[in-house]
Amino acid sequence: MFAVIRIPEFPLRARLRFEPALRGRPVGLLAGEGRRAVILHASPAARGVFPGMTAARALAECPALQLLNPSPVAEREAGAFLLAAAWTLSPAVEPAAGGTCTADLTGASRNKLPEQLRALRRRLGAGGLPVKIGIGSNPLLARYAAQVAEPEYRVSDPRAFLNGLPLSLLELAGDEARFFRDLGLRTLGSITAFPRAALTARLGARGDELWALAAGEWNRPIQPAPFPVRHVAELELEEPVETLEPLLFALRRFCERLAVEAGQFGHGTTRLALGLTLADEKIHARDFDLPEPTASADALFAVLENHLSALHTDAAIVALRLEAFPARRLVQQEGLFDTGLKDAAMFHGTLARLAAVVGAENVGTPRRADTHRPDAVVLGPPAAAVPARVPPAAPAPHGPLLRRFRPPLAATVELTEARPSFIMSAAAQGELTIVRRPFWSNGDWWTAAAWAHEEWDVRINRGLYRLRHAPEGWFVDGIYD
Amino acid sequence: MPPESDKVVALRRLLDERFPAARRRESRAIPTGVPALDRLLAGGLHTGTLTEFVSTAASGGSQSGIGSLLLSTRLARQRVALIDAAGSFDGGGFDDDALAHLVWVRSNTLNDCWRAADLAARDPNYAAVIIDVRGRPERALLRTRDSVWIRLQRAAEQAETALVVQTTTPLVPNAARRVVFAAPLTGGALTQPRGKLLAAIEPELQRVRLREGIA
Numbered sequence: 001m002f003a004v005i006r007i008p009e010f011p012l013r014a015r016l017r018f019e020p021a022l023r024g025r026p027v028g029l030l031a032g033e034g035r036r037a038v039i040l041h042a043s044p045a046a047r048g049v050f051p052g053m054t055a056a057r058a059l060a061e062c063p064a065l066q067l068l069n070p071s072p073v074a075e076r077e078a079g080a081f082l083l084a085a086a087w088t089l090s091p092a093v094e095p096a097a098g099g100t101c102t103a104d105l106t107g108a109s110r111n112k113l114p115e116q117l118r119a120l121r122r123r124l125g126a127g128g129l130p131v132k133i134g135i136g137s138n139p140l141l142a143r144y145a146a147q148v149a150e151p152e153y154r155v156s157d158p159r160a161f162l163n164g165l166p167l168s169l170l171e172l173a174g175d176e177a178r179f180f181r182d183l184g185l186r187t188l189g190s191i192t193a194f195p196r197a198a199l200t201a202r203l204g205a206r207g208d209e210l211w212a213l214a215a216g217e218w219n220r221p222i223q224p225a226p227f228p229v230r231h232v233a234e235l236e237l238e239e240p241v242e243t244l245e246p247l248l249f250a251l252r253r254f255c256e257r258l259a260v261e262a263g264q265f266g267h268g269t270t271r272l273a274l275g276l277t278l279a280d281e282k283i284h285a286r287d288f289d290l291p292e293p294t295a296s297a298d299a300l301f302a303v304l305e306n307h308l309s310a311l312h313t314d315a316a317i318v319a320l321r322l323e324a325f326p327a328r329r330l331v332q333q334e335g336l337f338d339t340g341l342k343d344a345a346m347f348h349g350t351l352a353r354l355a356a357v358v359g360a361e362n363v364g365t366p367r368r369a370d371t372h373r374p375d376a377v378v379l380g381p382p383a384a385a386v387p388a389r390v391p392p393a394a395p396a397p398h399g400p401l402l403r404r405f406r407p408p409l410a411a412t413v414e415l416t417e418a419r420p421s422f423i424m425s426a427a428a429q430g431e432l433t434i435v436r437r438p439f440w441s442n443g444d445w446w447t448a449a450a451w452a453h454e455e456w457d458v459r460i461n462r463g464l465y466r467l468r469h470a471p472e473g474w475f476v477d478g479i480y481d
Numbered sequence: 482m483p484p485e486s487d488k489v490v491a492l493r494r495l496l497d498e499r500f501p502a503a504r505r506r507e508s509r510a511i512p513t514g515v516p517a518l519d520r521l522l523a524g525g526l527h528t529g530t531l532t533e534f535v536s537t538a539a540s541g542g543s544q545s546g547i548g549s550l551l552l553s554t555r556l557a558r559q560r561v562a563l564i565d566a567a568g569s570f571d572g573g574g575f576d577d578d579a580l581a582h583l584v585w586v587r588s589n590t591l592n593d594c595w596r597a598a599d600l601a602a603r604d605p606n607y608a609a610v611i612i613d614v615r616g617r618p619e620r621a622l623l624r625t626r627d628s629v630w631i632r633l634q635r636a637a638e639q640a641e642t643a644l645v646v647q648t649t650t651p652l653v654p655n656a657a658r659r660v661v662f663a664a665p666l667t668g669g670a671l672t673q674p675r676g677k678l679l680a681a682i683e684p685e686l687q688r689v690r691l692r693e694g695i696a
Contacts, residue, residue: 091603091636092596106596221592223628224599227635265639266605328605328641342605350604354586357596362587366572366580377572382584386558392576399671400545400678402571403615428539435668462665463539478571480671481536481544 001105002222004134004142005086005120006149007078010099011070012041014078017128018071018235020249026065028058040070073235075099077257080233081127083225084261085120089113092224094139099129100146102139102222107356109349121151127256138218144169162216163189170213179203188214231262231269231324240279240316244308247276247317251304252297258324259297266343267326268293269300274307277319284313293327300324341384351382372443373451374477375404400480402466408475411467420456420467420474427476428460435459438469511559511609511643514549515679521686522658526550526609526643530657531634534647535687536615541662542682543647547611548574549679550645555582559608562586562601566594567616591617595629602636602644610637613647622652630655651687659688 007013012029016022026046030037039058042049048061059065082101086093092104105113117133124131134145136155144162145153147169155161165188167180179202185191191199191214199207233254241247251274262269270293276284288303304322328342341347354363364379411425423432435457442452453470455477464480510524519525526532536543547563552575554561560582563570568587572580586601588594591614598612612633614622634655637644646653653659662684670678 091599107600223626224632226628226632227603227639229635229638265603265636267639326639346604347606350600350606351584353600354584354597357600358586358588358593362568362589364585365583366570366585367577368573375571375573379585382560383581386555386560386582388558389556390578392578394576397574397675398673398678399675400540400542400666401548401574403544403569404571405616406568433668435671457671459668461539464666464668464671478569479539480666481540481542 001108002136002139002142003086003089003103003105003117004136004139004146005082005101005103005124006132006134006143006146007082007099007124007129008132009041010078011075012043012068013129014075014099015068015071016043017078017253018074018250019068020246022066022068026062028055028062028065028067030055030067030069071238077233077235077253078129080228080261081129081253081257082124082131084257084264085124087227087264088120088123088260089116092222094222095225100143102142104222104224105135107353109352117152123256123260127253136216138216139222140213140218141216144216158216162192162214163187165189167191170210172210176203176206176210188216227264228261231258231326232321233258233323234319234321236319237317240318242316247308247320248301248305250320251308251322252301254320254322255297255300255304258322259295259300262324262326263295265326266346267328268295269324270327271325272300272303273323273325274304275321276313276317277321278313278315279318280315282315284311344384372441374441374455375406400464402478403481404478405476408468408477411474411476413467413469413474420458423458423460423467423474423476425476427479428463428465430461432465432467433459435464509641511550511557512553513546514553515546515682515684517680517683518546518660521660521684525553526645527657528608528641528643529638531630531637531644531646531653531655533651533653533656533659534645534684535651535659535661536647536649537661537663538665540666541664542666542678542684543662545675545679546662546682546684547613547645547647548675550609550611551575551583552579554608555579557608558582560584560606562604562607562610564588564594564598564601564610564612566591566612566614569613569616591621591625595625598644599629599632599636602633602642603640605640605642607640607642609643609645611645611647614652615647615649619650622648622650625652627654655690656688657690658686660684661687 024045027043028039028046028049029041031040032038037055039049039051039053041051046062046065049058049065055067082099083093083095086101086103090103090105093101095101121131132146132149133152134142134149136142136145141155141158144165145155167186191211196211199211235250270290272288274286365382366377367380369376369378409426411423413420414422419434420432423429438454438456440454444450453468456467458465458467466477468475468477508527508529510527512519512525534543551561562584564586566588570585586597588597601607601610630653633644664683
């Protein structure tokens with residue numbers, strides 16, 4: 001299961017996050033320069049203004065319209081906030097351009113997911129970034145779902161879902177769009193109804209690719225982004241700031257993102273470093289030590305607000321920088337009801353995700369099964385607390401540990417005087433030297449699963465192996481290492 | 482013009498002066514219980530770093546070293562995750578209580594192995610995460626994307642977990658320490674007490690690549 005989180009009109013939203021004065025006013029974001037500049041996005045208050053209009057025509061339609069240029073810095077900041085919020089859903093998140101990211105939800109709790117998604121929308125919405133979320137069985141379906149989500153859409157029947165989707169989702173080149181229009185194909189379903197081979201014959205490899213996209217086929221694993229080493233937010237202000245309000249507004253945005261980002265891994269922010277660049281090229285720098293690690297944006301912001309409300313600078317502020325330093329939250333002394341875990345919720349969450357990745361039968365704490373049969377180990381749930389070690393009753397172990405081949409490797413063994421002397425197997429082949437005489441063992445003879453075999457410890461070339469002779473043949477069980 | 486290494490040193494010093502807070506957190510050592518190994522690793526596996534065990538010898542003793550690490554962490558009541566790409570771990574070599582702290586993860590594919598390692602490495606409940614990829618084809622291992630190692634490194638730093646990667650060929654570009662088990666065990670090792678055997682294991686330190694804040 002995958003989730004695609006998309007911020008519609010991302011460049012405009014990212015820009016307006018740091019412009020409180022423009023909230024609710026008609027605003028248009030420009031693409032291009034000079035007379036060729038056209039409207040890329042327009043705010044809802046800009047009535048009569050649509051994407052693609054020239055700036056002059058947009059102003060004619062809406063004289064109060066304020067025109068802005070995209071801000072790469074604001075977009076980077078908004079993208080980082082989106083990524084940090086997505087990490088609360090899953091550690092495997094692939095960011096994409098234009099305010100979109102894909103989260104791998106494998107192993108996520110189905111019961112908790114709806115609430116997690118609501119919390120994510122609330123968090124990003126409060127930060128000025130309303131999002132749409134699509135959920136599907138692969139990243140492509142989730143991406144399509146995010147395009148039609150209001151504000152969430154989960155794809156339950158991919159075929160029915162894809163049939164009705166418009167062709168515009170495929171991001172076709174001009175001549176490709178014309179080609180499909182001439183053929184009368186308007187939806188993804190109409191493309192998949194067209195024979196794949198015929199489309200490939202017409203458009204070559206691109207035709208095959210488009211057919212696969214229309215069918216919702218996805219073969220590439222997502223490439224998760226690395227976690228940031230440092231948690232820094234920076235902004236260069238277009239207009240120097242002389243009053244407190246816009247400064248606090250920007251810092252509030254920083255705190256919202258840094259609290260989430262530095263709060264990963266069960267951490268909290270324990271120190272903040274604020275840097276204000278003044279118009280006279282001086283820098284006002286101040287570090288704040290917090291009484292305890294916190295992941296609350298309000299707590300971080302309160303510290304900054306207290307400091308800045310009493311601050312007077314000689315010049316206006318032209319740039320700001322805030323860095324958060326995470327630390328493990330306070331560890332308390334273990335009590336009677338303590339679990340012995342640093343972060344119990346994360347431990348069980350990780351186990352659930354591991355089980356989803358490799359299968360529940362492949363995760364757990366190993367214990368010997370109630371039999372003398374070799375390699376009879378069962379996996380059980382890990383204990384909530386690791387108890388003190390109980391000294392074993394058996395004598396101290398001898399020899400190196402065995403690394404098993406699972407399943408055991410079948411071998412062809414040549415005998416000389418009823419003893420193995422030459423072996424051919426996938427693990428090793430050649431003459432062998434017997435290091436230890438055979439150990440005979442059998443068990444479960446009172447059941448249908450009776451077993452009996454002899455084990456030889458042998459040296460083949462420079463490795464020490466365990467060889468087993470059972471009624472089914474010879475096997476290499478493992479290598480001593 | 483100063484030589485290249487001087488430039489790097491000067492650059493590091495400059496960065497340290499400008500960004501003193503960017504230094505890594507203090508790293509703790511988790512003893513492995515193998516005397517020669519602990520000596521080479523300056524006390525044991527270091528939290529927040531990747532350590533690579535390369536077994537070039539078929540029976541070089543690295544598995545016994547991991548067994549010793551499991552007992553050492555068990556005594557300290559620290560949790561350990563073992564991500565086993567080939568499902569080769571033999572729990573039969575231990576009593577049940579010795580593995581009460583272990584979470585064993587058997588992966589079916591190499592891709593699943595990396596995903597599982599990524600999840601375990603970011604969980605601060607684990608003091609150490611062992612990733613054993615022996616038994617997987619070398620060609621597939623060598624195709625591992627660098628981003629996998631970078632993510633593991635970051636996760637280990639953030640969660641303060643010690644990561645060990647067991648391989649048969651040098652694989653981890655950002656390993657802080659690479660130890661090679663090249664000397665094969667003798668036949669007599671099979672009858673030796675485990676403690677004596679561990680004392681006889683003599684791995685070689687092939688690489689040390691330390692960062693600020695790591696001993």
